Amino acid sequence: MEFTVQQIADLLQGKTEGDNSVTVRTLAKIEEAQTGALAFLSNPKYEPYLYTTGASAVIVSESLELKKPVNATLIRVTDPYSSFSTLLEYYQAAVLASKTGVEQPCFIGDTSSIGEGHYRGAFSYIGNNCKIGSNVRIYPQAYIGDNVTIGDNTTIFAGAKLYANTVVGSNCTIHAGAVIGSDGFGFAPQADGSYKPVPQIGNVVLEDDVNVGANTTIDCATMGSTIIRKGSKIDNLVQIAHNVEVGQHTVIASQSGVSGSSKIGNHCVIAGQVGIVGHITIADKTTIGAQSGVSKSVKETGTIIQGSPAFDYKQNLRAITVFRKLPDLQRELEELKDKK
């Protein structure tokens, strides 16, 4: 996609300054931009880059006063940051929208239906009895098992796998390699020390506006549903075990894991590499620091915890400060004992 600076200026209701026939085809940071790129200047700290940037065009404030000559064509707007964000959204939407139609070969069961405006990439697979909404994009090599439901405007990237009976809402994004609905890790110990698999017949439900990162795994419930509620965002390589419930608008960063049957509240923030044991409840608006191990329920809204095992993050910070001085403490204690 290529646009003239004038077309961009019209879209943003801005005014051009310089050669308005110049064309741009990508967006970039002002300090990294090359020919063909459109950048923006909002923070005055970055103004020096305006005079050296390789960008073909730069969005600047209507009130900016130039201190030196500028090579790039300028687009003057009221709020450069907001205008640039708008363009970023247009850009990404255009890239996604450019994927439509059906590439061959791909597979869809006779009894499945899919709405208008969709994209099905080559080697994508849709089983039987699936109900898939409109404007859904299913990238190459994605797998949709039997009886899966998917809402409108959802994107399933290359090679993501949805086991049978998964329910996905509207406006969801599931990244490449994510696995939704694999068996929960349930094995009954037998008298001879071996393990017998406990059948896992539940499913996974992702509500609307859920984001699942690359190579993340979400197990189905033993019975019933593992649920990720509306608006929650899950990063790459996260593990969500059977029968877990993640509340609304909760964020879970990369490589964290939640064990079976735990319930995470709404608006929580869980940093990276956190582990949460099974069968506990985490209150709304809880914040959990990176690499924490959470072994008990969190009952109070707005709690902030850290550590392995995790406790109040301020107390943890103070304890860690002393931890580093432990050899000194030990020595001082020895000295005191010797003085007796």
Place this chain on the structure above:
Amino acid sequence: MEFTVQQIADLLQGKTEGDNSVTVRTLAKIEEAQTGALAFLSNPKYEPYLYTTGASAVIVSESLELKKPVNATLIRVTDPYSSFSTLLEYYQAAVLASKTGVEQPCFIGDTSSIGEGHYRGAFSYIGNNCKIGSNVRIYPQAYIGDNVTIGDNTTIFAGAKLYANTVVGSNCTIHAGAVIGSDGFGFAPQADGSYKPVPQIGNVVLEDDVNVGANTTIDCATMGSTIIRKGSKIDNLVQIAHNVEVGQHTVIASQSGVSGSSKIGNHCVIAGQVGIVGHITIADKTTIGAQSGVSKSVKETGTIIQGSPAFDYKQNLRAITVFRKLPDLQRELEELKDKK
């Protein structure tokens, strides 16, 4: 699949009470069940749900005395829990068994053989010189490299990848996205600070009844075999490095990692997010707590360890209790010194 309550009762050698023409098509917990579901009541604590459940039918004890009227049809049996477990197993077996035949397009090398009763999903790939047993299910987009052997009744879910020369036993389950046989992480440092890959020409052997979770990775041996012995169960997102041996009936929970050439015993239980360094040995029946870092061999059978680095779990628990009070300890020590 839909069954009448009478059909279920006949199967379980139970007696119906109420409308025995009612049909059910799924299994659910009594407190969550809806129309069309069959539930069970075993624990008396859940009896109140019997009078409010949406289930179409409920399996109850032959000796249960009703305290209120019940909407659901009852199936009276000797042991409701055991009867329900039986049904769960039938249910899951039926779902798996319903997958047979070959979907097109799929790929199989000329020199490979596969036994009776198998399922090969669309876009699945089987290389050359593979020997695959009977009743094996290979889901869509699974990859079986050259010279792979797979025993009877094994299931390879969608998009799992088995590199060339992998050996898989009977009754194994490999979940979506698991990678078996990728190169071990071996690089020889060169004089100029760069690394030269060490060729990895070994393979991976999974014995019978092994379970590998979604997106788990098991590297091939440098030479020889990385081995997972009979009956061991490995959860999602676990890393097993080159030349590791995991003993029989050992359980490894999600996001744990075992480094190169370590040997894990039989009947061990390794919790989530554990790290085990390379070239050590873990005795039989060792239990390792979540997020532990194991840096030394465990020599005594039945040891329980915890912590990073890990040591005796009771001592670890006591040390952690004091850790949280470190700022108090430091203050008390300062006071004592001042008193001198």
Place this chain on the structure above:
Amino acid sequence: MEFTVQQIADLLQGKTEGDNSVTVRTLAKIEEAQTGALAFLSNPKYEPYLYTTGASAVIVSESLELKKPVNATLIRVTDPYSSFSTLLEYYQAAVLASKTGVEQPCFIGDTSSIGEGHYRGAFSYIGNNCKIGSNVRIYPQAYIGDNVTIGDNTTIFAGAKLYANTVVGSNCTIHAGAVIGSDGFGFAPQADGSYKPVPQIGNVVLEDDVNVGANTTIDCATMGSTIIRKGSKIDNLVQIAHNVEVGQHTVIASQSGVSGSSKIGNHCVIAGQVGIVGHITIADKTTIGAQSGVSKSVKETGTIIQGSPAFDYKQNLRAITVFRKLPDLQRELEELKDKK
């Protein structure tokens, strides 16, 4: 592939001793080798195995004096270890080289080009506007999005996924299930507590000689590029977030994660399950111990750190030693207080 011992001896400029018509088809350790295998003896500690090995042939030093009769045919060379390494490299190169040609069905966009000597496996996907070099191997079910560039001699294993605009250098290896270029985890919190996705329009650049392990995830930059520089080696299940830069010849072991915009230096060694927070800089030649949590920049070249949070590894070791004795310290302190 099968070779006579004489053919091997000619290749290594060695001399055979015993039946030089014996054939070998694999390489193995002397203590594990079976019929058909070629082993080597370099370390005198292993000499006893020479007299019991099942190997068909063994590479030994030209100066070795036999103490007992040997069943295997011997190949005498100047340096057995070096000769065996040479054979290992030949072997792996031959296995890779045996994959050429195009298996059907596979998909390539009209506007993409690919060089000579390549392998494209069945169900592999190459989008539009891709430029792919010579001798590139793209295994079954691999995904190459639009506008991707790949250098010569690179191998993309089964089911690896490269999002649009990814740039991969020459001589790279990307293992099965790795995901390169998924969206960075960027969400702007809204007034109502929900999150709005921040468009991620950058890409990932892997320079030459980079190795990416199985099921590892590398996110694209928000704008600009996430970069892995020449010669760096990344193990399985590693997470590299948006806008990260990993320097040259740096090694990152399994299950480690680097958060957004952090810059890792050249020649660093990062052990397994390490977490590195966002927006920090790690100096060249830094070593980070397993399970460490790095929360601050490392400024000095050659620093060694450990712990969560990480600090000087020797100090950490000393603090941990005291940590284990904390209950004793507490008791001693109580006793001192009581004596007052």
